[in-house]
Amino acid sequence: MRLAARLSLALLFACPLLIAAQDAPPVTWVDQATGHRIWRLSPEPQSSGFYFNNNAYSPDGKLMIYTAPDGIHVLELATRKTRLLVPNPPHDPGADPMTRYRGNVHAIVVGHKTPSVFYAKMDPETHRNTLYKANMETGEITRLVPLPEGASGVATVNADETLAAGTMNDGPPVAPEYGANRVSPTGTPRVQQAPTGANSGTLVQPEGKGEMMERRLASRQPLILFTLNLQTGKMNTLLHSTDWINHLLYSPSDPTLLMYCHEGPWQKVDRIWTIRTDGTQNTLIHKRTFAQEIAGHEFWGIDGKTLWYDWQPIKGEDFYLASYNVETHQRRAFHMERNEWSIHFNVTKDESLFTGDGGDPGQVAKAPDGEYIELFHPEMKKVDGINQPDFYQPGMFRAEHLVVMSQHNYKLEPNVRFSPDKSLVIFTSNMFGPSYVFGVETAKAVDAKPGEVMSTPELAKKFNPVAKPGPTPGVK
Template sequence: MLSALRIVSLLGVFSLGSSLAVAQATPPRTWVDKDTGHRVYRLSDEPGSSGFYFNVNAYSPDKKLMVYTAPDGIHTLELATKKTRLLVANAPRPATGDRPGFRGGVRTIVVGSKTNSVFFTKFDPETEANTAYKADLITGAVTRLVALPPRASITSVNADETLAAGTYDENEEDVAKEYGGNRPLTTPGAPNNAPPQAGNLVQPEGKGAMMERRLASRIPVVLYTINLKTGSVKELLHSTDWIGHLLFSPTDPQLLMYCHEGPWQKVDRIWMIHTDGTHNTLIHKRTMLMEIAGHEFWGLDGRTIWYDWQYPKGEDFFLAGYNLETHRRTAYHMQRNEWSIHFNLTHDLSLFTGDGGDPGQVAKAPDGEWIELFRPREIRGEGALDDPNFWQPGVFESEHLVNMAHHNYKLEPNVRFTPDKSMVIFTSNMFGASYVIGVDVAKAMDAKPDEVVSTPELASRFNPSKPTPTPNDK
C-alpha cells in the first residue's frame, strides 16, 4: 500500500498543467521537514479550517481537547489520538446577503477555563438579537446563555465563566463605520473556486488605510461586561478611542486586558481594567518616536502580560513582559529574521514560539518565513548596577521548526503550544486552502527516507501559486 508521501511524490510527476487536479488532492497527513528535521502534521481535514487567534484559549481545562473552526462549524481535536469531530454545526453559507457569522452562523469566542465548554455567539431569529451560547465539549449539548445588547459583541469570557466582555457602539449610525464590519466574503478579484481560507485570521485588503479611518472616526463606544446567567450589563468605560482585543486574565476573573486600537505608532495600546470599572491602567507607555507595542497576550499563569515591542518600529525587536505582582519588566531581544507576527509560550516559560513573517511585514525580514522555537536566556551582569525600575534583558536562542516559504502571510499562522509542550500548532494555507497544522518540538528520530521532504516543494504540488509578500501597511 502506498504511503501518503509516495502518493504525493507520484502527483508531483504529473504536469502542473493539470494543477486544478493537483490542488484538489488531499494534502498528506504527516511528513518531516527536510530543512528543520521536525515532524509536521496536518491535524484538520476540512479545507478552510483554522485554529484560534493566538491569545485565545483553545484547550479544555483537562488539557485533552483543542477546539478549532471550519466552514461547517466548531470542531474538537483529541490531542492524544489526533481524532476530530464536528461539535456545533454552522448554518449553510447563504448564496447572497449576510455572512453566516452575523445571521445563521456561529462565532467562536473561547474555550472555558473552568468547564469543558466552548463559548460562542450566533444570531437568534426569535429575539432578533446576537446571543451567547456554550457547548459541552464531551456531549455536544448546547446551552443558550444570554442575549447581547443591541450592536454588541463579546470577545472574552472570564476565568470562572460568569462574565463575558465586549463593546458596542453607542449610536446606530456608527455601525457602518466599524473596522471590518463590511469586509467582503471573499478577497476582491479572487475566483469563485479559490481555496477557502481561515476566516478572521486573514488580513483584509487595505488594512492600514482602514485602521487610519477607524481611529480618526472617534466613534463613541462602551466597554462592558455581561453576566452570563442573569444578562445584567455593567458599563466599564465610555470612550471615543477605538477599543478592542479584550482578553480576561486566565486566573483572575475580575481582571480584563484590552487595547486602544489603531496604527501602533499612534496609540498607547495595552491597558488593564477591573470588572467593577476601577484601576484603568496603561501597561506600557511609549517614550520614543515610532516606538510600538502590541499583540499582547497573557502568560498562562496570569502573572505576566507579554507583547511585541519595537524600539523603534521595524528596527529593534523584543518580546517584552510585565509582571503584575512584582512590576518587573523583561525584554528578550531577537534578530530581524527571528521576529514573528505573534508569539506564544509554555506555562513554565521554558519555551517560546513565533510564527515568522514575510518580507512585507513590519520587520522586512529577508529570511523570516519560519515557525520558530525560542529558548529564552536571561542576561546577567555580575556586579552591574541594577534597579527595580530597570528592564531585565535577555535574548532568544532560536531553532527553525517549519519552513513557511510557501505560506501566504496574509493569513497569520497564530502559533500555540500544546499543554504538554510537545507540539506547536498553527494555521497555514501553504496547500492553498487553510488547515490546522502541528509540528513536534523534538526533532524526528524515526523518519523514513520517503518522509523527509522540503515543505515548500511539497506544498507547491498542491498549490502551484507562489505567495506574494503582504503589504507593509499596518
Template sequence: MAQWILAALLMASSSVSAQTSDEPPTSWIDPDTGHRVVRLTREPGSASLYFNQNGYTADGKHLVYTTPNGISVLNLETHQAREVVQGRARLIDAGRKTPRIYYTRGDAVFSTDVDTGETHRIAALPPRGSIATVNADETLLAGTYIEGKGQDYNNRRPRPSRSGEQAPAAQQSHSLDQPRNKGQMMEERWAARLPMGLFTVNIETGDINTIHRSNDWLNHLLFSPTDPTLLMFCHEGPWHKVDRIWTIRTDGTQITKVHTRTMAMEIFGHEFWGADGKTIWYDLQTPRGEDFWLAAYNVDTGERTWYHLQRDEWSIHFNVSRDGTLICGDGGDPGQVARARDGQWIYLFRPELIDNRGVQDKDFVQPGVLRAERLVNMSRHEYRLEPNVSFTPDQKWVVFRSNMFGETYVFAVEVAKAADSLE
C-alpha cells in the first residue's frame, strides 16, 4: 500500500482533475485532519462488510466487499479488484484459515475460493433461517431460525393485517440504510417473543445441529476468531430492555452472560471480538445517552476494562487493531443516541489505562480513557448508512463505507498523517 501512496502523491493533481463531475475523487488529503483518504472501490453501491464481520482474506492481502452485481475482492497493495461471485448474494465472512468466502444465496449457503473460483454448496438453510458467522478453523457456520409464521423484524415474512392487507414495508430508501422507523420495529419484534433456534452447520458434511432454543430474539452471532468452539450472541431488542451479550459453546453448553446491568437505563451492545479471540468489546453507556465507555471483557479471566470517551467522540461502531494498541470509531450525527453536536468524523483512538494507586481488587473494573484523533470529516455523510469501520490487517488504514458523494463506495483513511507517511 505504501508504494501506491507514493505514486498517488505524484499523480494526485492530474488524477483529481481527470475526475468527471459526477465521479468522486480517488484520493485526497482531508483539509481538516491532514490524513490521506482513498476511494477503494469503483462500483456505485459497493460496500465493505458490517463492522464485526471478517472482511479480509486469510493472507491479509485482499479486502472482500459487495457490489450490486455480486461479491468482489480488492488487492490492498495494487487496488486492483475482481469479481469472485456473480449475482445477488449475502456475504457472511471471509475465512480466517483458507482463501474462501462464505455467503448465502436463495435458501442455501455456499463457499467460494477467491483464488481459483471453485464453489461449494454447503447446505440448505432451515426454513426462516439465516447464517451469520464462520468459526476460526472453518469447520462450522452458525445461524438462527424462527419457528412458526410470526412477523419478523423489518417485516420479513409479514403476516396479513386484520384488514387483509400486508403490513407496511420498512421506510428504507437503500438496502444498506437503517430504516427510519427502526426504533418502532425493534420494539415490536422484541415484544413478539417469537420462538427461535440457534444452530450450527458442519461445513464438510452440511449437517445442521440446533444447540439452543429461546423466545428471546437471538441475533448478532459471532465466533471467536481463535477458539472454534466459542460463539457470542445477543438477545436483540431495545438495549435498555434486554440483557444483551452472551456466549455459548458449540455443543450448547456454558451459556454465559457477559455484562450485568448495575443502574436503570444502562445500555450496552454492538459487541465484537478482539483479534486475540478472548476479549469481547462493546459500547457501554451509564446511563443511556449520558456517559460513554468502550468496555472490554476477558472471557478467560473475567477481567473488565472500561475506556471513557467524550460525547462527540462516541461512535455507532468501534473496532480494534490486531495488536490491540489502536481503536477506531465511525462517529455519529445529532440524531444518534449520543446527540453529538460535532460527532461526524472517522476517529482514531489511543487507549490509556489510569494508574491504580489505591485499593487493589481483582473484581474492580480497570478504568481508562480513549485519546481521540480525527481522521475524516464526515459532515457530508448521511448516517442512515453506518460507516462500519475496520483496520486493514497491517493496521495502517481504516476502511469504511460512505455516501459522502451521493452513491455508496468503500474508502480508506491512512492512520499516519500524509506528511508523516512519506518520512
C-alpha cells in the first residue's frame, strides 16, 4: 500500500499551530510563464492526491478523493466544493506518531463499479486491520473483511470490486530492519519523521531510499502474492516468490487481470508483470535487451488494456513513454527530450493528451531545466521501411509547460493525473510549504483579471520564503 510513503508525520503532529497560523495560498491564479490557470483544489494544509496510478474518481467522473490530516475527503469537480467523508478517529494528544498513524484511516483506491472509496483501518472491536468502503455520494460506511493474519495491507481492488490484492511475508523476516529507514520485510517503508518546510507533505520519499532498495532486493525475503475476496474474506495465493513484489494494480476493465512489479533498483530487475487472479499466465511485459536498460512507474491506461511505462533503453540517456496492449500485443514508444522527462506520466481516456510532473536535476534524467508540470501532445511517426508486429511503433511528444515548479521540492512527487473530462491536470505540490492538491487547466486562460497573472515561483516564495534545498538524489 506504500503506506508510509503517504505520510509526513513530523509536520502533521508536531506543528499544527504553525500550519494554522500561515495564511492560505490563493485559490486561483494564471501562471505568467505558461498562460495556464491554476486552481488550489484542497483547503487543508498537508492534503494530498492519490499516487498517480491509483484511481481517485467515481465511475461517473463527478467526484474525486483526496486525503488530509483529518481523514478522507471528497472533491466535487464541477463546483470545487469539498467535504470530509471519513474522519480519522480522535487521538490521545500524548500518543506517539506511530500509534496515531495506526489508528487512522488509510485510503486505497476508488472503485470502478460503484462510487466507493476502499480504505483500511484498525477495527476497534477485534483490533485487526480491516477493509471498509465508503459511498462517496451518501457517506454510508460498509465494513468488509479483516486482512489475513500477517498482511500489512492490500494495495488494489479489481474492476468489479470483488477482490483485493496484497503481499505478505512467507515465513519469518530475514532481518529485523533494512537500513535506517526501517523498511518492512514486504518492502513497505515504515513511518519516517519527515522534515518541515519544502519537504513536507504526503507521498514524501524517505532519506536513503536508494540504499534501502539495494538492501531489500538483496535480502531475498520470501513473499506471498495473494488476492482477498471482499465478500467472504477468503485468501487465495497467486504465487510464492523471493523477488520483492510491489506496485500491485488491477486492470480498470478486466477483473481477472493484475499487474505487479519486481521492485528494486530498476537496472537490476525485470520489473513489469501481469498475472491472472487464478494464478495463471504469469507474464513478463518488458524484457530488457540492453545493459543498464530501465523500465518502470507502470500504469494502466483507462481502457484497462494498455500498460504504459517509463522506458529508458540506456538509463539516463534516452527517454520514452512506452505502451503494451495486452490484447493486441502492439507496442508504442513516444520519445521525449531530457528536460521533458517526468517522474510520473498519465494519459486521457482517448489518448489525445499525456501529462508529466517533471523532475529536478537530482533525478535519473539529470535535467537542467525539467521542473514543470507538462502537457504532451502525441504524434505518431510515419513508418517507411521494415516493420514487424512486435516492433515498437515510434512516436514523439510535443511538450507544453503548464506550471513552473521551480519552487516545488521533488522529495514530494507531484503524481499527476487528468480530470475525467481532461480539462485539468491534477497534482500535489509543496511549493507553498505545506502540500495542497492543485489543478491546472489544459487550455490557455482567456479570462484572466488584472492581478491574476503571476509568476508561480515568486508567488510561492511569499508563502514559503525559506530557500529550497538542493536537488533530491535519484533513486532508480
